[in-house]
Amino acid sequence: DSGVTQTPKHLITATGQRVTLRCSPRSGDLSVYWYQQSLDQGLQFLIQYYNGEERAKGNILERFSAQQFPDLHSELNLSSLELGDSALYFCASRGTSGRSGELFFGEGSRLTVL
Amino acid sequence: GDSVTQMEGPVTLSEEAFLTINCTYTATGYPSLFWYVQYPGEGLQLLLKATKADDKGSNKGFEATYRKETTSFHLEKGSVQVSDSAVYFCALKWKNSGGSNYKLTFGKGTLLTVNP
Numbered sequence: 001d002s003g004v005t006q007t008p009k010h011l012i013t014a015t016g017q018r019v020t021l022r023c024s025p026r027s028g029d030l031s032v033y034w035y036q037q038s039l040d041q042g043l044q045f046l047i048q049y050y051n052g053e054e055r056a057k058g059n060i061l062e063r064f065s066a067q068q069f070p071d072l073h074s075e076l077n078l079s080s081l082e083l084g085d086s087a088l089y090f091c092a093s094r095g096t097s098g099r100s101g102e103l104f105f106g107e108g109s110r111l112t113v114l
Numbered sequence: 115g116d117s118v119t120q121m122e123g124p125v126t127l128s129e130e131a132f133l134t135i136n137c138t139y140t141a142t143g144y145p146s147l148f149w150y151v152q153y154p155g156e157g158l159q160l161l162l163k164a165t166k167a168d169d170k171g172s173n174k175g176f177e178a179t180y181r182k183e184t185t186s187f188h189l190e191k192g193s194v195q196v197s198d199s200a201v202y203f204c205a206l207k208w209k210n211s212g213g214s215n216y217k218l219t220f221g222k223g224t225l226l227t228v229n230p
Contacts, residue, residue, distance in 0.1 A: 035220075042223055045217065045219070056217050090157055092157075105158040
């Protein structure tokens with residue numbers, strides 16, 4: 001158990017819909033990262049938050065947005081969903097001290113867009 | 115920008131065979147390098163890492179050596195087991211990227227299947 005919790009584990013929805021994925025980082029971790037994993041693109045970095053502020057952006061579509069709340073949990077919002085958005089979405093957190101270089105990943109949220 | 119290229123899979127081996135998964139990188143400066151493993155149905159977890167040239171990371175019988183001259187970090191294991199079946203990801207972190215501005219760049223992953 002990595003200590004990172006993601007919900008829901010599975011989600012099936014239709015094109016054009018909007019979904020929200022939730023992530024709770026390890027206790028005390030300030031950074032949250034979102035990654036998208038698909039068969040053709042591999043593991044793609046979407047966005048990073050640190051203590052409530054956006055720190056880095058990767059290949060995140062304009063239809064997607066995220067935020068980190070004061071209690072440090074994060075949400076990834078995906079709107080106007082398309083078939084190609086079907087993927088496994090991972091959240092990861094990293095501590096502020098020690099074990100430099102290690103991200104702790106949740107088990108992922110599998111999104112299927114029909 | 116920084117990038118990681120790892121060998122295309124899938125790789126299928128028999129138990130006790132020797133494993134090599136190639137990984138090369140492109141980066142400015144001297145990044146730290148990592149191998150992550152993803153077992154079926156789970157998230158990624160750190161397998162091993164190396165933070166400077168000529169460092170060797172090792173864990174669970176796996177090894178990888180940071181080769182600056184060839185910009186490589188190949189993963190090796192002398193004798194694989196069925197339980198090693200997983201997806202393996204090579205990743206890099208730019209050396210001066212730390213604190214609140216830290217990012218890992220991953221390769222596309224290599225699926226390893228070990229048959230009994």
